[in-house]
Amino acid sequence: MTFPEPLAFPTDPEGWRAFVTERPSAAVALVADIDARLIAAAEPGARMDATAILELWNDADLALRRATSEVYLLSESHPDAGVRAAAEEQVQRLEALDAERLQDRALFSALQAADADAASAGLDEDERRLLTQALRDFRRGGVDLPDAERERVRALSDRDTELSLEFSRNVRDGRREIRVAPEALAGLPQDFIDEHPAGEDGRVVLTTDYPDLMPVREYASDRETRTALVAAYNDLAWPANDAILAELLDVRAERAALLGYGDWADYETETRMIGSGGAIADFLARLDEASAGAAEAEYPLLLERLRRDDPDATEVTIADFFYLLSALRKERHDVDAQLVRSYFTFDRVLPGLLATTGRLLDVSYVPVDVPTWHSDVHSYDVIRGGERLGRIHLDLHPREGKYTHAACFGLAPGVTGRVLPESVLLCNFARGFMTHDEVVTFFHEFGHLVHAILGGNQRFARFTGVATEWDFVEAPSQLLEEWAWDAGVLATFTADAEGSPIPADLVAKMAVADGFGRALEVRRQLGHANVSYHLHVDRPADLQAATEHWYDVTSPVKPLRGLHSYAGFGHLTGYGSCYYTYQWSLVIARDLLSAFAGDLMDPAVAERYRRDILEPGGSRDAADLVTSFLGRPYRFDAYREWLAGA
Structure with a gap:
């Protein structure tokens, strides 16, 4: 053949x-x-x-x-x-x-x-x-529509594309930096400090790129350093994107009205599992109810810990959040995030991820030496039984002018016998040691990648790869995160300076510690979802005030005041009013996980998962795929148990 x-x-x-x-x-x-x-x-x-x-x-x-x-x-x-x-x-x-x-x-x-x-x-x-x-x-x-209205819808659609591209370009090119004294790096790993020497002015440059931002917000004990860098990140692409987003919201609202929808959320959700814009509000209310009590119990512990460093502190901000979680997990659960980081180097994580997913999905990744757009890119053919199923390209480190977050991008939509599926990861990982959060993110994005390839054997381009309902598409990637928490999996590719893998008891402690702050993290995600939804539905005149309001009322962890995080919120273009998708998909992912019954490498379950969830692509409704795999419709129970730390 x-x-x-x-x-x-x-x-x-x-x-x-x-x-x-x-x-x-x-x-x-x-x-x-x-x-x-x-x-x-x-x-x-x-x-x-x-x-x-x-x-x-x-x-x-x-x-x-x-x-x-x-x-x-x-x-x-x-x-x-x-x-x-x-x-x-x-x-x-x-x-x-x-x-x-x-x-x-x-x-x-x-x-x-x-x-x-x-x-x-x-x-x-x-x-x-x-x-x-x-x-x-x-x-x-x-x-x-009548001719005039039809032409107006076309013009609005074109303008949406133009504004979205400009918004994304400003985020991509909006890298910011701060300069701090060397002593302001207190608490950061020594390898990070060594990689950030002081310049001629005696100051150290920190940027909003992930390899700087992530360690600083988790390890920097100097609160001013954390706050300054997170504040710079929260003003990414501002003021450039202020007017752009305001116009984009107006364009979408007018387009929805001309097409007969109540608002942009109603337009977007017609093709999704959730079904209507009003159902977004209902789902967010359900998340609010499920997480409020636990979050209110967790928050005082964060504030108490912050006051040990800063006795005058009156509130925990988003610049404190990750540092305090890390500190409390170390003190309460004996999980030292810097010790954990010492087991994860990029040159081990990449082959470890490939080996793990290869075994799980019954594929092999064969490196191919082909021209690409940059020398950083690693390319692989995805093979099963001697048959090439597709090709993947991994572009994993930051550089100027490149996409600044982590995402999977389609390249070639797979159509049986005509086009081989190809997909790409654009990420911004450190080249040396990686935080465990980065490893989890890598597994997450790779979940999209394998979905695109294994679902890429379709007759029609419409249904290939990840072309499912958009509020289901995150479920397979969220599910794959679990393999980054499995002691047996991690033992296959982690190593400390002496070459010993991360101990199973440390991984167990990490899992327990991860339960602390989970409700607050859900509240953080709920804040993003509220901003995404309400900016599109309410169309506030003051974007800054409205965004700050929704973060303020959603979580006890407070936003940094007076900043403009919406200007760098890249998902406002692609996900629009539907950032709820991440938690909606997580409800499904937690239920899918239950089928593995604690054995993530169970070959029979993995085969069913490939067959029932990944390989159909978008050729069937997502709810039917889940029912086929689980033998029943999905339920909220597993998510609620996970939220409770069970």
């Missing part, structure tokens, strides 16, 4: 400039040709059955998704600012074409003709699902 070849990247600057313009142009031309054939199929007397129409629709969908994924990735990762800028322009061009097609009444007629023919055509389950969702997309695109 012949399998499709992976994407071939350019090897020189001129090739990259051509890549980000010629490939999108070729896709646009191909889509135009396909659309002409689809429109002809809707003409009276034309003879094209429903299946043939859907195959053509899929061809165009594949071309657009593939081209958009390529340039979107490069807009966030390529080291050449000119290539990034050209890629952004192509993202706007392709997304504008996508929106324009969903307003094309002639194309809509072609799909309606397929729908009318469906009864006699005998569409299979995938075909019927594709047709139903495509027709829904046309309606959500405004195809049936």
